[in-house]
Amino acid sequence: MCFSSEMDQTLYFILLLIALCSVSECVQRQYHFINVRKNWTEAQRHCRENYTDLATVDNMNDMNELKKSVNDGRVWIGLQMTSVDKWQWSSGEPALYLNWGSGQPNDGDECAVMRNGKWHNLPCSNSLIFICSSSNNKLVFVNQMKNWRDAQSFCRQNHTDLVSVRNQNESQQIQKFINDSHISNDVWIGLFRDSWQWSDQSNSSFRDWAPGEPNNAKGDENCAIISPKSPRQWNDVSCNDLLPFVCHEGDFCLWFVLCPDKLILITENLTWTEALRHCRQNYTDLVSVHSVEMQNKVMNVVKRASTEAVWLGLRHSRILGIWYWVSGETVCYQNWAPGNGTGDEDCVSAVRAGAVQSGGDQRWISRPEHHKLNFICSRYEE
Ligand SMILES: *[C@@H]1O[C@H](CO)[C@@H](O)[C@H](O)[C@H]1NC(C)=O
Ligand SMILES: *[C@@H]1O[C@H](CO)[C@@H](O)[C@H](O)[C@H]1NC(C)=O
Ligand SMILES: *[C@@H]1O[C@H](CO)[C@@H](O)[C@H](O)[C@H]1NC(C)=O
Numbered sequence: 066m067c068f069s070s071e072m073d074q075t076l077y078f079i080l081l082l083i084a085l086c087s088v089s090e091c092v093q094r095q096y097h098f099i100n101v102r103k104n105w106t107e108a109q110r111h112c113r114e115n116y117t118d119l120a121t122v123d124n125m126n127d128m129n130e131l132k133k134s135v136n137d138g139r140v141w142i143g144l145q146m147t148s149v150d151k152w153q154w155s156s157g158e159p160a161l162y163l164n165w166g167s168g169q170p171n172d173g174d175e176c177a178v179m180r181n182g183k184w185h186n187l188p189c190s191n192s193l194i195f196i197c198s199s200s201n202n203k204l205v206f207v208n209q210m211k212n213w214r215d216a217q218s219f220c221r222q223n224h225t226d227l228v229s230v231r232n233q234n235e236s237q238q239i240q241k242f243i244n245d246s247h248i249s250n251d252v253w254i255g256l257f258r259d260s261w262q263w264s265d266q267s268n269s270s271f272r273d274w275a276p277g278e279p280n281n282a283k284g285d286e287n288c289a290i291i292s293p294k295s296p297r298q299w300n301d302v303s304c305n306d307l308l309p310f311v312c313h314e315g316d317f318c319l320w321f322v323l324c325p326d327k328l329i330l331i332t333e334n335l336t337w338t339e340a341l342r343h344c345r346q347n348y349t350d351l352v353s354v355h356s357v358e359m360q361n362k363v364m365n366v367v368k369r370a371s372t373e374a375v376w377l378g379l380r381h382s383r384i385l386g387i388w389y390w391v392s393g394e395t396v397c398y399q400n401w402a403p404g405n406g407t408g409d410e411d412c413v414s415a416v417r418a419g420a421v422q423s424g425g426d427q428r429w430i431s432r433p434e435h436h437k438l439n440f441i442c443s444r445y446e447e
C-alpha cells in the first residue's frame with residue numbers, strides 16, 4: 066500500500082493525536098467570552114442563538130480553559146438552581162448505581178458516607194475521614210477529619226477527586242480497601258446532592274464553588290458566576306444581575322472514529338417489529354429512554370424526523386399488562402403524553418408499542434405496532 070505525502074502527513078497527524086490524547090480529552094469544548102452585560106436569561110438566549118449554550122464545565126481541565134478566556138470581573142456560566150435535587154458524584158458523573166443503607170437517604174442531609182458497605186447521608190459539615198481516588202483508579206485513605214467540601218478540595222489538589230462508587234464491583238473493592246486499611250468509622254465518599262442544573266441539560270455534576278458558597282445570601286441567588294477572586298471559583302448571585310458571560314460551542318469531535326453518534330435516527334417508515342430488527346442487525350437496539358439525559362438526547366435527534374412520531378424500544382405486554390424496554394429494563398423514568406401509557410388505550414385488537422412525538426413537547430405516545438414510523442437505533446451497550 067502506498068500513500069501520497071499529503072496522506073502520509075494526515076495519517077501521521079491522526080496517529081499523533083491518538084498518542085497524545087485520550088478520547089475524553091479529544092472531545093473539546095470551545096469557550097467564547099462575550100463582553101456584553103446581560104441578565105442570565107438573556108445571556109442564555111444569546112448563547113443559544115449564536116453558539117450552543119451558556120458554558121458548561123465538566124472538570125478541572127475545562128475550568129482552567131475557561132479561566133483563560135474571560136476577563137477578571139464577575140462572569141456568568143450556564144449553571145442555574147432548579148427545584149429538583151439529585152444525587153451525583155463529585156467527579157462529574159451521574160449516580161446510576163445506588164447502594165443506600167436501609168431507610169436512607171433521609172431528607173435534608175446532602176453528603177454521603179460509606180458505613181458497613183452501604184451509603185448513609187449526613188450533614189456535609191460533619192468532620193470525617195475520607196477516601197480519594199487517584200490516577201489509575203487507585204484508592205487513597207486520608208486519615209484526617211474534614212468536612213465534605215474540604216475533603217473534596219484535598220482530594221482534588223493532592224489526588225484526583227473524592228472516590229466514586231459506580232457499580233457493585235467498585236463497591237466491593239472499596240469495602241475490601243476499607244477492611245484492609247482497618248477503617249471502622251464512617252468515611253466520606255464523593256456522593257452529594259444539589260439542585261443546580263446546567264443550561265444545556267448536561268448531567269455534569271462537577272462543581273467548583275468558592276468556600277462558603279453557594280450561600281443564597283440575598284435570597285434570590287439562583288445563578289452561578291465565576292468569582293473575580295483568585296482562584297476564580299464559583300459564587301451564586303441573583304439571575305437579574307447584568308454581567309458578561311461565556312458561551313460554549315459544540316462538543317466537537319476531531320473525527321468520527323473516536324466519537325460516533327450513539328443515537329441514530331432512521332428516516333425510513335417501518336413497523337415497530339421491522340424497526341427493532343433493523344436496529345438489532347445494524348446497531349445495538351431500538352433506543353431505551355431510561356433517564357432524563359437520554360430523553361434530552363432523543364429530543365435532539367427526533368427534530369429531523371419525517372413522521373410525527375418516532376418508534377422507541379418500548380412495548381406493551383398484554384399478558385403482563387405492563388410496558389417494558391426491549392433492552393430488558395423496567396420502565397421507571399416516564400414521559401408519557403396525557404392519556405397514554407396506561408395500557409388500555411385500545412381495548413380492541415392491536416399490540417401497542419411506544420413512540421416519541423417528533424414535535425410539540427416530545428412526549429411518549431402509544432401506537433398500534435403495525436403503524437409505519439421513523440425510529441431511533443442506539444449504539445449504547447447495556
Ligand atoms: C451523562 O450521562 C450519560 C448517560 O447517562 C453518560 O454516558 C455521560 O458520561 C454523562 N456525562 C457526564 C459528564 O458524566
Ligand atoms: C494537600 O496535601 C498537603 C499535604 O498533606 C496539605 O498540606 C494540603 O492542605 C492539601 N491540599 C488541600 C487543598 O487540602
Ligand atoms: C472488577 O474490578 C477488577 C479490578 O479493577 C477487574 O479486574 C475485574 O474485571 C472487575 N470485574 C467486573 C465483573 O467488572
Ligand SMILES: *[C@@H]1O[C@H](CO)[C@@H](O)[C@H](O)[C@H]1NC(C)=O
Pocket residue numbers: 237238240241244
Ligand atoms: C469486610 O469486613 C467485614 C467484617 O469484618 C466482612 O463481613 C466483609 O465481608 C468484608 N468485606 C470485604 C469486601 O472484604
Ligand SMILES: *[C@@H]1O[C@H](CO)[C@@H](O)[C@H](O)[C@H]1NC(C)=O
Pocket residue numbers: 332333334371372373
Ligand atoms: C415516511 O412518512 C412520512 C409521513 O407520512 C412521509 O412524509 C415520508 O416521505 C415517508 N418517508 C419515506 C422514506 O417513505
Ligand SMILES: *[C@@H]1O[C@H](CO)[C@@H](O)[C@H](O)[C@H]1NC(C)=O
Pocket residue numbers: 342343344346347
Ligand atoms: C441494515 O442496514 C442496511 C442498510 O441500510 C439495510 O439494507 C438492511 O435492511 C438493515 N438490516 C435490517 C435487518 O433491516
Ligand SMILES: *[C@@H]1O[C@H](CO)[C@@H](O)[C@H](O)[C@H]1NC(C)=O
Pocket residue numbers: 402403404405410430431
Ligand atoms: C395520547 O397522546 C396524544 C398526544 O397528546 C393524544 O392525542 C391522544 O389522545 C392520547 N391517547 C389517549 C388514549 O388519550
